[in-house]
Amino acid sequence: MSKGRLEAFSDGVLAIIITIMVLELTVPHEPTIEALLGLWPVFISYVLSFVYVGIYWNNHHHLFQAVKVVDGRVLWANLHLLFWLSLFPFATAWMGENHFAAVPVAVYGFAALMAAVAYYLLVRALIRCQPEGTVLRRAIGSDTKGKISPLVYAAAIPIALLPIPYAPLVSFAMFVAVALIWVVPDVRIERTLRA
Amino acid sequence: MSKGRLEAFSDGVLAIIITIMVLELTVPHEPTIEALLGLWPVFISYVLSFVYVGIYWNNHHHLFQAVKVVDGRVLWANLHLLFWLSLFPFATAWMGENHFAAVPVAVYGFAALMAAVAYYLLVRALIRCQPEGTVLRRAIGSDTKGKISPLVYAAAIPIALLPIPYAPLVSFAMFVAVALIWVVPDVRIERTLRA
Amino acid sequence: MSKGRLEAFSDGVLAIIITIMVLELTVPHEPTIEALLGLWPVFISYVLSFVYVGIYWNNHHHLFQAVKVVDGRVLWANLHLLFWLSLFPFATAWMGENHFAAVPVAVYGFAALMAAVAYYLLVRALIRCQPEGTVLRRAIGSDTKGKISPLVYAAAIPIALLPIPYAPLVSFAMFVAVALIWVVPDVRIERTLRA
């Protein structure tokens, strides 16, 4: 089974997710700087989620460069990933509109965690169906970032719920830190393909 | 006539349908667990419909792997399928927001039934325009699941409307059962293509 | 300049237009048959516009089958067509929510007229930039339907505004009639390509 339509469908879903998030930036009624500045928590949340979905698109792109074939299990593993990513617009808006309150930040962390787990399962499903000798396994290598990220998300959930002032902001800072270590593109595969 | 643009357009419409359904998950105003849990019927409906549209995408993908050419009749049979699928966001939201009340569940079953009928008509239109000796006819085989599914939907509609407590939940359970027998991917075509 | 990305972008925009129209089908609050039936004018308008956008997609698909190259003028002629089609969700919702009142029906006719004109201009721009001896000119032929449709839309606009009961419904019936003569797919090009 060829990978072309899976890539096209994933591109479509990711493009829609990344774009409809902006619909949560409700247009203020007054034409003032104050009205605009009142949107900052929603805007910051939007920027974070835009970068997150961008990271997933980049990694998905790199990953499938090294993929030759897909099977039914991969199709569902991919839809499973898209499902959790489709909850990002909801989690982003809830977190932003409530100015990083504890529960919405924890829920955002949960969505991020589940997406990371789904990505891991997609990688396993892909490795399983490639013919022997493909570059995919070598290309992925030790995948340190892929192992650290879900741990950070898992830690951020209880931290957000701690009865301590600003605890959810610590969790938010952890999300930002994960984004930063990923924006450096996933050069592992690129390097292996080139070698 | 080549099948490329038909696949691309269908991927686009299915990607949008599967993604805009999440817009019906209205962001609650309070940042509490209770507010989140209040969304469970809408969320469960969303999960079901996400899986349904995913099934259609997977089956569409498998089906067109075995297709060589399309004609005008196929284009319209495909648009007819997309039309009924485009009503899923509406039916999903109405069912979820009304906590699986009788009429919305019956309407959901009607949309599912019409989509199944439209898929059947698409398969017929495709078989009709393929040159002799293509794998499509053999690949589809007896299509037991494709025949059972619309029967289940057709039965679920009157069941939902029975004046018995929890009757609509029985219909909903029937929808879930159909989803489960389909998530096992449509390996029939895959197997024939491989043979 | 290759036509691939122009087709992909047009497919994307048409897929979004055809799908977001369903968002205007507002989910009713009550789970009753009456609440559902109250949506009939919006639903009928949605069906008509779904078919219209489907016709444009089909014709666009057929047209570009016979096209070899595109130039800058074609890119803008294509965007011009997409602009008028992008107003269909607005015109559809306004017409449906006002139960086919005079002004919204006239505005719908205006949008349909402008889209037809834009399609005609796109065809001219395409013919102009094809190398000699391509099948496009022969394929399009006399294009009777393409000439009748805008005339019908142009006539439907003043008819909708006549101070006579049910006059807008006559215009609506004219829109339906045009849709019907087009659903028979644009076989002219198909035939020429085959010959």
Next chain:
Amino acid sequence: MSKGRLEAFSDGVLAIIITIMVLELTVPHEPTIEALLGLWPVFISYVLSFVYVGIYWNNHHHLFQAVKVVDGRVLWANLHLLFWLSLFPFATAWMGENHFAAVPVAVYGFAALMAAVAYYLLVRALIRCQPEGTVLRRAIGSDTKGKISPLVYAAAIPIALLPIPYAPLVSFAMFVAVALIWVVPDVRIERTLRA
């Protein structure tokens, strides 16, 4: 790394941006000409932004015609461009609904400025990763329009905020002027490729 998926993803995002802007054209409740005419500032803003996104799509299309390979830096430069363009629906609606008030017009200018800067950075990133002797550098040439446009946007921001009647309309006229000099398609690359 091939450019195909980057083009497909960008097409998807641009198609969604250009189409969801029309959702800001809120359907009026009354079926009257007056209600329709009351939408003119939102409509005019929509037309301007439709043309702007169309220009970016055309230029993106031309630019990538001359591109052979992309790298991780290009992926992020492209996402950066899409980010600023994704704010156009917000800026457009805010400007239109407030009848071209000072602050929203200035914010629109800021979004336009940042998108122009992001496009410039994307061009730099592309030139950097092309192999020697590609047509890209020659194709881009002196890029006078690409240098003038951000200057005009940068000037339009303080002008909109001047405490003078109609100052924001002068800025708006500057946006329209930039659009007009770009609609003439980006023939520079086309010409070089042909030569």
